[in-house]
Amino acid sequence: MTYSLTRRQSLKMMAAGIAGLMMPGVPLLAAKNTGVEYRRLGRTDLKVSLVGFGGLSIGLAGTEQQRVSRLLNQALDRGLNFIDTAECYGHPDKNHSETLIGNAVGSRREDYVLCSKVGHENGHFGQGADWSADSITRTIDRSLKRLKTDHLDIVYLHGCPVEVLQAGDATEALIKARKAGKIRFPGYSGSGERVKAALDSDAFDVVQLTLNVFEQNAIDDLLPLAAKKDIGVVAKRPLGNAVWRFPERPEWEWYAEYWDLIKPLEYPFFQGGLLADPGPDGAAGMALRFVTSTPGVHSAIVGTTSPGRWTQNNANVSVGSLSEAQYQAIRESWRALPGNQRALG
Numbered sequence: 001m002t003y004s005l006t007r008r009q010s011l012k013m014m015a016a017g018i019a020g021l022m023m024p025g026v027p028l029l030a031a032k033n034t035g036v037e038y039r040r041l042g043r044t045d046l047k048v049s050l051v052g053f054g055g056l057s058i059g060l061a062g063t064e065q066q067r068v069s070r071l072l073n074q075a076l077d078r079g080l081n082f083i084d085t086a087e088c089y090g091h092p093d094k095n096h097s098e099t100l101i102g103n104a105v106g107s108r109r110e111d112y113v114l115c116s117k118v119g120h121e122n123g124h125f126g127q128g129a130d131w132s133a134d135s136i137t138r139t140i141d142r143s144l145k146r147l148k149t150d151h152l153d154i155v156y157l158h159g160c161p162v163e164v165l166q167a168g169d170a171t172e173a174l175i176k177a178r179k180a181g182k183i184r185f186p187g188y189s190g191s192g193e194r195v196k197a198a199l200d201s202d203a204f205d206v207v208q209l210t211l212n213v214f215e216q217n218a219i220d221d222l223l224p225l226a227a228k229k230d231i232g233v234v235a236k237r238p239l240g241n242a243v244w245r246f247p248e249r250p251e252w253e254w255y256a257e258y259w260d261l262i263k264p265l266e267y268p269f270f271q272g273g274l275l276a277d278p279g280p281d282g283a284a285g286m287a288l289r290f291v292t293s294t295p296g297v298h299s300a301i302v303g304t305t306s307p308g309r310w311t312q313n314n315a316n317v318s319v320g321s322l323s324e325a326q327y328q329a330i331r332e333s334w335r336a337l338p339g340n341q342r343a344l345g
């Protein structure tokens with residue numbers, strides 16, 4: 001049997017060879033782009049874009065398919081290669097985050113590193129936890145279908161308590177899925193003491209933890225240990241949900257506890273015109289650059305429902321890290337707040 005390649009296929013194969021030589025582990029389209037930084041995700045050896053995509057907002061809002069398809073395809077074409085979602089981001093039957101992502105980009109699976117989570121097979125947004133091995137296995141199988149793929153690169157235990165980690169069944173279910181070729185790396189996603197226990201257990205190759213200008217505990221409490229063990233670190237809620245956009249205190253406590261910190265923190269980029277400035281020195285730019293300037297962070301997964309956002313956020317990060325003085329000023333303002341040592345997440 002002979003095969004003849006189209007010009008497009010030949011070019012794709014040539015580019016794949018070049019990309020493979022240049023940057024092993026970076027998907028083809030991503031490697032062709034410039035102005036995008038990729039970081040090695042700890043001992044996984046995956047290379048992920050410094051600005052990733054967080055799939056919570058699209059599920060929360062039930063964003064329409066066409067919009068998500070535009071948003072994700074455009075971002076992948078420009079260098080995004082890291083997509084995060086979860087088992088419980090959205091209504092199971094209508095515009096669930098996993099389904100939206102699978103429909104949007106399942107046909108170009110080789111272009112991105114894909115992560116999902118387990119622990120809430122039948123619950124929405126972190127409610128109704130079930131940490132049994134059977135439920136975890138069923139949830140992974142469902143994610144594969146929704147995401148139109150035969151493997152997930154990372155599957156996180158989605159915030160289980162320390163006792164569940166210690167019991168071991170949930171972790172064992174991930175190991176079993178790995179042996180079956182359904183997942184490549186087990187991970188843990190959560191905050192504070194729970195992430196610390198996950199790091200201590202050494203059972204996970206990647207952790208997803210909360211880090212932003214409002215919540216900085218992870219810098220002292222978790223990042224040094226992750227670095228010592230060469231565990232991948234993904235920053236969630238990196239913009240602090242961009243709560244400065246709300247003129248009134250939001251009703252949702254999740255947002256409100258950050259909103260309450262805007263005034264006391266007195267960050268210069270939360271003042272006047274800089275609040276709405278879309279560039280690197282405005283509120284969104286500075287908040288994201290704070291996270292990406294933090295040593296030991298490999299990717300910041302920004303949630304968005306807006307086509308063009310990834311490009312904007314990537315451009316902001318591309319100008320480089322904050323200066324030491326800028327970075328330390330943000331640390332100092334945060335440390336000066338009463339109660340700043342408590343974990344919010």
Ligand SMILES: NC(=O)c1ccc[n+]([C@@H]2O[C@H](COP(=O)([O-])OP(=O)(O)OC[C@H]3O[C@@H](n4cnc5c(N)ncnc54)[C@H](OP(=O)(O)O)[C@@H]3O)[C@@H](O)[C@H]2O)c1
Pocket residue numbers: 053054055056057084085117158159189190208235236237238239240241242284285301302303304305306309312313
């Ligand atoms: N326990 C867990 O495992 C857990 C918990 C929370 C989050 N996560 C993960 O982390 C991801 C990120 O967290 P998140 O989505 O809660 O919060 P986030 O990324 O801090 O903020 C998302 C919000 O920021 C807005 N935004 C993005 N870029 C902006 C910009 N340049 N200027 C102004 N606003 C901007 C988005 O609005 P637009 O739609 O207008 O862009 C969206 O409403 C989630 O999507 C999810 O994947 C995991």
